[in-house]
Amino acid sequence: MRIIDIHPHIISDDATRYPPAPLFGKRSDWSQERPCTVDALIAAMDEAGVDKAAVVHSSTTYGFDNSYVVDGCNLFPDRLIAVGSVDVAAGDAVPVIRGWVDKGLKGLRIFTGGSTKDFDPTELENPAAYPAWEVLGELGVPMCIQTGPIGLPQVTDLAKRFPKVNIILDHLGRPDVLDGPPYANADSLFALADIPNIYLKLTPRIFGDVKKEKASAETFFPKVAAAFGANRMAWGSNFPTSPGTLADILATAKAGLASLSEADQQWIFGKTAQTLYPALAD
Template sequence: MRIDSHFHLWRPARGDYGWLTPAAGILHRDYEPEDFAPLLATHGIDAAILVQAAPSLAETEFLLAHAGRHPWIAGVVGWTDLAAEDAPARIAALAGTPGLLGLRPMLQDLDDPAWILGDAVRPALRAMASHGLVFDALVRAAQLPAIRVLAARHPDLSIVLDHFGKPWIGDAPGGEWMDAISALADAPNVTVKLSGLLTEAPAGTDAAALAPYFDHVASRFGAGRILWGSDWPVLTLAGSYADWLAISDALLAPFGGGARKAILGANAARIYRI
């Protein structure tokens, strides 16, 4: 089973996407299941995980409704206010909702890189772990050390690092990012999504340019702790679904069939309990 572990759907008119303005260009329009399903069929992808893009419970309910109507949506990574006093109760209720796989606070947009380590969110994180929900970490490279502390503090919480931690893609990986990835790899409850790299890179970036970044992650995490995802439709700012699949295939070429199957689907099924 091949699973795209990261895609989005949205309707800007819903009004809770603070970042989704006309300045976002081609992203500032509706993206519906009917736009995405043909890509999966064309490229032999069996299912996909729908990820939140707005910090609101209303959007999570909107995404869960999509999942209920489309069997190829394997589940939803939603949102709730982890700092709310009633967060544990909200999480318990969400965990009982069919299709809810995990939660994602939009940490990359916060001024405090260590917000997730505050006392106010600890009860929510414990509740997530106890209900088997995955924590998707949407962070920039400078926030990676906080995720390492988070992983040590909550060893029973499954943490998935989105988009390789958003390294700046240049001539070679930066030492700070490499060190932070190595430290994260020491935490057995952390896995990494091979996703979102083209939109962090200069135009025209190819597999050869991304190989040093992928090779470092693969050498530290191994094939059993990497999940493939597209980050569609954000991906379309930098390339097509076919482009990203071709680059991914080139990056995975050194792996055997079992390892490729793990990265392209089996790991997502295991980690998100699909």
Template sequence: MIIDSHQHFWKYEPVKHSWIDDNMVVIRKDFMPSDLQSVYQENGIDGCVAVQADQTLEETDFLLQLSNENSFIKGVVGWVDLRANNLEATLEKYSEVDKLKGFRHVVQGEPDHNFLLRPNFLRGIEVLENNGYTYDILIFPHQLGATLDFVKRFPNMNFVIDHIAKPYIKDGFYDGWAVLMKEIAKYENVYCKMSGIVTEADYNTWTPEQIQPYMELVLEVFGPNRVMFGSDWPVCLVAGNYTKVKELTTNFIAALSADEQQQIMGINAMKFYKL
């Protein structure tokens, strides 16, 4: 099975989706399961994990509703306020919802470099771990130092780094990112999504050759059993199309064994999220 480990849905609202800037006008519209289903049929994708784009419980409920109506949405990564005193009570409401697999916070948007290490946030992760959920780590490279300290504290929690931690490919930034990714990858409970890479390069002029060193580093340090393919649809559309994004990964891993390719293209996501 080919599983897209990372994509989004939304009903576009200019204020709520203010992060969609003037360079991304192509995605200033609604993106719903009917749009994605046809894309998946063209590209041979069997299912996906829908990930939050908005930091509200309404977003979590919206994605769960879509997953109930569309069997190809195999799992949901929602949002909940991990710093809230009533976190346990909120999670209790979702305890019977099988498709809710984990949670994410848009840490990349937090001005505090050490946001992940704040006591109330750490307590929230503890609660997630006790309830068997996963956590998606969405950060920029300047937050990798805090991320290293963060993952050290939870050796039994299932973490996945989204979008290979968004290295500044367009600016040729590599070494500082690579050093910390190597350290983080030493923790075997941390996975990495090969997703959202084309949008860190120049939207119009990126080439697979330019991106390959970043993918090589990720594959080398995490290994084929902890890397997952993800499209980041529809965000990826600002820098190409679904087929190009999928081929970036499938061409890159073509020299691996059939088993290793299957792990990256689906098995790892199924295992990590218990799909």
């Protein structure tokens, strides 16, 4: 089975060439404690048996400067593509997006909160960002969104307003699954299933949550696959943000999805990624 990772990160060891300038003014702990250069990522991928990756820019290290993720991925064009971040509400967002795409960027991400800031979904409802979304649809560039359940109404609006843009929900939107079957606390996630341009990114967070309290991988992931289809689910390692080796993170994901059919697993571990990022299919 071909393995493609759509959520690793890279951090340069050259702070002069790529100076940190974190979004919200606070740099993430992980980027300082366990940084991973592009060369180290390739080595980890080789060890783990990961064929290709869509590398996600670290907003909590570099803000809106995508230089390292673009430069790093361009060093390994047969293995990596870059997913970056821009200020989509800025007046120059459209030419900035076009400029980064010309340099090799294949996807974008909106970081509304996480390890360094509480979630603020207001960024997702700003009409000033609509021109940026229009150009994403024109260029065929997907958008990852990092938010919690609080932002899912805004995600729904964007998905319906811009049906040509595939939206990838980081960490499944961090659903509450601890109540167990039928997972009523995650109703806001399952309410998105009928919106065809919303995709789900499965990362270590959800593989950890399904081991807690009343949840289980055997009851949760089949429900997600039945609702959304495995062709709208893709695996992302969150390496090195999540602790552990890439090989260990992949092994945990494989164990968590073992109850799904082989065909579904092929979609989640590779084919969906190639749908979202056609450059990974080469």
